[in-house]
Amino acid sequence: MTETSAKRGSDRGDRARGGNPVSRLFGAISLFVRQILDELRKVVRPTGPELVRYTTVVVVFVVVMMALVSVLDLGFSRLISLAFTGSAT
Numbered sequence: 001m002t003e004t005s006a007k008r009g010s011d012r013g014d015r016a017r018g019g020n021p022v023s024r025l026f027g028a029i030s031l032f033v034r035q036i037l038d039e040l041r042k043v044v045r046p047t048g049p050e051l052v053r054y055t056t057v058v059v060v061f062v063v064v065m066m067a068l069v070s071v072l073d074l075g076f077s078r079l080i081s082l083a084f085t086g087s088a089t
């Protein structure tokens with residue numbers, strides 16, 4: 001097979017896949033944006049009271065987790081201090 005016949009064969013493959021690479025790139029980007037917009041149309045936004053309730057739940061959860069981590073940190077630091085210095089200060 002010569003170089004020119006090999007090139008012709010690859011050109012047929014490009015046409016079979018939808019044209020040149022630039023048009024395929026823009027086609028793929030266009031398809032991606034259309035799919036994003038279709039998915040965003042399906043989104044259900046919360047009402048005002050639901051938003052307040054969800055926000056309150058998240059803030060309370062974060063405060064509880066901060067308190068838990070703080071207590072554990074204080075306990076471990078006292079334990080390490082006791083182990084290495086002999087006094088829990």
